[in-house]
Amino acid sequence: MALLSATQGTPERLWAIARVIAACGGSAPRSELQQWLRPRWDGVSDTAHDENDRGLVSQALQAASGLGLIESSRDSVRLLTTALPSDIGGFSDLVHDLLLAQAHQSADADILDAYACVVVETEKQGSRQWLSEWTAAQIADLLTRSLTPRAVETSAQRYNSTRHPAWLRWVEFIGLNETLSSRTTLLSVTGRLRRALRASNLPREQAISPVAFLGWVAATLPYLDKGTLFLAAAKRMNYVPGNAVSRLLSAALRDLHEDEVIRLIVPRGDAQVAARLAADSLAEVKAFNAVTLNGSTLDD
Numbered sequence: 001m002a003l004l005s006a007t008q009g010t011p012e013r014l015w016a017i018a019r020v021i022a023a024c025g026g027s028a029p030r031s032e033l034q035q036w037l038r039p040r041w042d043g044v045s046d047t048a049h050d051e052n053d054r055g056l057v058s059q060a061l062q063a064a065s066g067l068g069l070i071e072s073s074r075d076s077v078r079l080l081t082t083a084l085p086s087d088i089g090g091f092s093d094l095v096h097d098l099l100l101a102q103a104h105q106s107a108d109a110d111i112l113d114a115y116a117c118v119v120v121e122t123e124k125q126g127s128r129q130w131l132s133e134w135t136a137a138q139i140a141d142l143l144t145r146s147l148t149p150r151a152v153e154t155s156a157q158r159y160n161s162t163r164h165p166a167w168l169r170w171v172e173f174i175g176l177n178e179t180l181s182s183r184t185t186l187l188s189v190t191g192r193l194r195r196a197l198r199a200s201n202l203p204r205e206q207a208i209s210p211v212a213f214l215g216w217v218a219a220t221l222p223y224l225d226k227g228t229l230f231l232a233a234a235k236r237m238n239y240v241p242g243n244a245v246s247r248l249l250s251a252a253l254r255d256l257h258e259d260e261v262i263r264l265i266v267p268r269g270d271a272q273v274a275a276r277l278a279a280d281s282l283a284e285v286k287a288f289n290a291v292t293l294n295g296s297t298l299d300d
Contacts, residue, residue, distance in 0.1 A: 002066055002107030003170055004163040008056045009063025011173040013037070015091050017064050021079040028077055033057070067108055068098050093195060096174040100222070105150055111170055114159060116222075116229035117146040118187065120237050122247050128187045136161035146237050189224065190252040194261055196220050197298055204295030207265065210275035213291045217249065224249050243276065250278035254285055261297050264288035 003009055020036045021028045034057045061077060064070045071078045085091050102109040121142065122128055131139065143159040150158075159167075168185060171177045175192030179185050202208060202216060218226040223233075225246045234241055245253070254277070256262045264285050267273050273287040 002110070003063050004107070004110060004159075004166045006059045006063035006066075007166060008059040010060075010169065011088075011092075011095070013060040014064045014067070014069060014095075015088050017060060017077075018069060018079060018081075018084055018091065021070065021077055022084045026079050026082075030061075030072070030075055030077055033061075033077055066106075067095070068101065069094075089195075092174050093199065095170075096192065099174070104148070110147055110159065111167060112223050113148050113229060113233070114143050114146075114167060115171055115176055116227070116233040117143055117237065119223055119230055119246060119248055120146075120233045120239050122187060123241070124237070124239055126247075128247060128251065131187055132184045136164040139164055146233060148232065148236070187248055188251065188255075189221070189248050190255040192221065193217070193249075193252045194256060194298070197256075197261070197293060202293055204293045204298070207290040207292055209290060210288060214245070214275065244279070245275060245277050247278040250280070253277065253288075253291075254280075254283055257285060259297070260294055262294060263292045265290040265292065 016037060017033070020033055024032070037057050037060070061070065061072050065072045069080060071080055081094065085094055099108060099112050102112075118131065122130065134142075140159050140161045140163070147158055168177060168179075172179060172185075175195060176187075176189055177185055178188045178191075200216070200220070202213075214225060217224055218228075218230075221227060223229040225241070231241075244250070253262070253264060257264045265288055266285055267287055267289045272289075274289045276287045277283070277285060
């Protein structure tokens, strides 16, 4: 079962599943796992509630299995990762890695594929706020038209309005969105970029050329500028990328520069501009000729 259709397969439930199995030595009986996830504190068995509980746990297990986090049989569940992170932040990184590793035609591949489409649409709209302004039905129509075609399509809508909340929940969990209020969401890759930089082997306190840095971004976060998912989405959506850094990536770079996680070296005088950021009348940094990573802040 895909993450977008498994409404009970929330990030917190999958994290709980992984932690319980890890505590059991990497494998656990399915019945015991169910007791841990849906405990009956009063000890009273109720057929209707018990059946509902089994359904909730089963859906979460199917979601974890589809993601590649666990292997589930009728009687037992086994954790597939040998190095489970110690905190939920690390689990967010693991989920991001598992989503990147999804097979091209898998249902869970739609999560990052859809995000690439959203990055492209942000360029077309010229704003990061459009996702809050559109209805779920409008967003579903856009993504259904824009996602990578499957070898075998069904009559059901590929991305529908009921799956949209699940998609928002998962992209926020992996650091690609911020919920500002119950009705307002802001597309942001700042959190994910910061975590990716921290885990990277990029040199600290040394100037990195824009070509090298943006090439690393494209390879590490392929739904952003010049990444494989981004370029494929742009082609499907009839969008020709410009020369400037995308709005989402520009905002993240400015955020990290202001937080002193990185330093964008700004061209001075007649120096040739190597990379131009997306237009923002309120931003001080318009372009950069190099990037340096502040190790003391980034790795803290």
